[in-house]
Amino acid sequence: MTIFVLSGVAMHHLRLLFPYLHRYRRRLLLGLLAAALGASVSALAPLVLRLAVDRVANGTIVPLELIWFGGALIGLAIIDGGLKFAQRMLIAVTSYRIENDLRADLFDRLLSFEQMFYQQHYTGDLMARLTNDLSAVRQFLGPGLNGAATAILTFLAAAVLMFLVQPVLALIVVLLLPLATIVFVAIGGRMRQIFHRVQDQFGVLSTRAQENFAGIRTVKAFAQEEAEIAVFTADNERYRDLNLRYVLLSGALWPAMTLCLGLISALILLVGGQMVAAGTLTIGELVQFNAYLALLAFPMIILGWMVNLFQQATASLERLSDILRRQPLITSPATPRLPAGEGEIEFRGVGVRAGHSDQQWLLRDLSFRVPAGTVLAIVGATGAGKTTLINLLGRVRDPDVMSGQVLVDGIDIRDLDLAALRRMIGYVPQESFLFSIPLRENIGFGVETVDPDRLNYVVEVSRLVNDLDQLPGGMETMVGERGVTLSGGQKQRVAIARALMRDPRILVLDDALSSVDTHTAAQILAGLRTEMTGRTTIIIAQRIATVRDADQIIVLDEGQIVERGSHQELLARNGRYAAMYRRELIAAELERDD
Incomplete structure (x- = not known):
């Protein structure tokens, strides 16, 4: 009968069911x-x-x-x-x-x-x-x-x-x-x-x-x-x-x-x-x-x-x-190690290509160190490789083969337990994704037990507290799919609160204030400074005002570090960073005149 006249291709796929049939x-x-x-x-x-x-x-x-x-x-x-x-x-x-x-x-x-x-x-x-x-x-x-x-x-x-x-x-x-x-x-x-x-x-x-x-x-x-x-x-x-x-x-x-x-x-x-x-x-x-x-x-x-x-x-x-049958490309090693928890970050000669066979480099020969408890700021034009750099830290992708290492607490992150590595990082992405669940659950996402005092604190720091009266159910307001019921600024503030809720050892802010007005951004930064104390922090931003207090600032251009130093050191160098700062001051002056 036809059902038993199986082609080699069909039989190959039917083998997929054998473990379940055996069960x-x-x-x-x-x-x-x-x-x-x-x-x-x-x-x-x-x-x-x-x-x-x-x-x-x-x-x-x-x-x-x-x-x-x-x-x-x-x-x-x-x-x-x-x-x-x-x-x-x-x-x-x-x-x-x-x-x-x-x-x-x-x-x-x-x-x-x-x-x-x-x-x-x-x-x-x-x-x-x-x-x-x-x-x-x-x-x-x-x-x-x-x-x-x-x-x-x-x-x-x-x-x-x-x-x-x-x-x-x-x-x-x-x-x-x-x-x-x-x-x-x-x-x-x-x-x-x-x-x-x-x-x-x-x-x-x-x-x-x-x-x-x-x-x-x-x-x-x-x-x-x-x-x-x-x-x-x-x-x-x-x-x-x-x-x-x-x-x-x-x-x-x-x-x-x-x-x-x-x-x-x-x-x-x-x-x-x-x-x-x-x-x-x-x-x-x-x-x-x-x-x-x-x-x-x-x-x-x-x-x-x-x-x-x-x-x-x-x-x-x-x-x-x-x-x-597809195997994930990024997994924990067979014998994973746990990070020490201090939060020191180091990039050693890291390189990333646009594709496996592509000769175009997104990042090339990138090396820097972020001591535990300090703040690193990354600035640069759109497409310079800032977000790609951050993706390497959380192993969203890995450096190309034989193209450097990313270390946390002195250990190559490819040798660390993947879940433990990601649990110690609080990440606020450029585009905040929210689930179709109440606002409270969105903020507490990834936290086993939501501490009410911590919840109130992070809502205050993120300045989300300013909008709770406008939401019909306050913290119990049901958020629409992908956060469609909230504005861009509100979604970013929810994402900030969610990252802080985990009390992470490493905090990453990837242009996290781009949709927030200048006044609210200043308030959030004031609250974040307390959170950054003693916590390793990486800030990616377009506004110099957001990063000027960082311990170390690096300027990326076409996937490479072209300048490095503190705010004052970079201004004194009168290079790319100084030019960006002057443009921002002129834009702010024009905005005040208007």
Whole structure:
């Protein structure tokens, strides 16, 4: 049968399920046992029917025997129904458990990947894999496996008994069945290819919808509703066309099965009728044989459905295996070390390329040291490599091979426990991401127990306290998706409060005040100075006023340090930093005049 004529590619992806099938092997074996018993009971009904027909044909049957034969058929049907119910419950429940385990493993694996993975994959496509593709696999493991077990065992039982009844007729049936298999192989391979494209297009469609919903402010601000609807409509029509092509192929299986069964039945009637006329076969045996042929009809019918589910599952498993077989590039070492907790940072000859084979350097030969408890400021033009530098500290990415080291407390961070390293860093990114949970939970994100006094303190330091009266629920206000209900400045202040809530040993502020007005920024900086005391701090900023009190300032240009020193030292050098400072003073003067 087609379901067992597996290509090497399909088998490769099906191996992904073996650990999960092994985990629930007992339930599956019990389900298969129930299927075997059910197939055996189903095969007894034609035998009872043959005995009854032969007795009727001989004219020797009595009414009581008819009742007995009828009761036997009813009893067999009840037993068969009970066994099939047990079989379906065992296998169906197992399929849902495997789906649950697969979804959990996929989610765990996705959270372990580095940021580069998410730059190469669309969110909507990943969501499609966690929903549609998983559903296709469950359908194959549940209804598909259940139907396969019933069909195979019923086919074997019926085929064996057909040979016992009349070998010639059975041989005719066995010789004709491969014709159906050839048709299914031809159609099934094409179905798998198209279903893979259907799932890919569904990912495109999901991504399009997700991006429009998340960026609804931008869409409306640029009056792009009609344009986005047009693009979505085109993607949607493409999805529809691919589905129609898949349905067309899927629908071709059923007429093929009907034709095969019709040809076999006609031939059996012709040859079997001649045998009855010649006296080599009784009417009861012909009825019994046709009953077995009818039993074979179910495996033939279920075959098309199984091919359908199989092709969907293998296409989906191919997409899921891309995630489950991919290894994260950034992990904790086999024998991790823990940082001392002092917070000293050192970069030694660090280099980062734009890509693995790219010769363009984002950072090149970068070396500096930040003593524990001091403040380092990093300034430079957009694209100078400031954020890339910070990403190295938290191992969002690693330096290129043989391109330097990043050390914390004198230990290469690639030798440190990854979770412990990130727990000691409080990071405020350029773009603050907030979850669709209450404001209090957003601030306490990553903290096991939220201390009310600490919470009030960080809200005060971040000056978020100024806006609590404007929020409908205060600290319990539900924040919309990605913080859509808050302004840019409010989101940045929530991010600052969240970072301070962890009481980190290392504090990183990546242009954390860019969306905050000058007056509020000055208030936040005043509060942060207390937090920076004794805490290693790295500040990335566009405003010189934000970094002038830092212990050390470095100026980046095209991924290299071009100036280094304190605020006064850099002004005295009259270089890039001094030019930036003069431009800022002129801009401030013009703003005051206005």
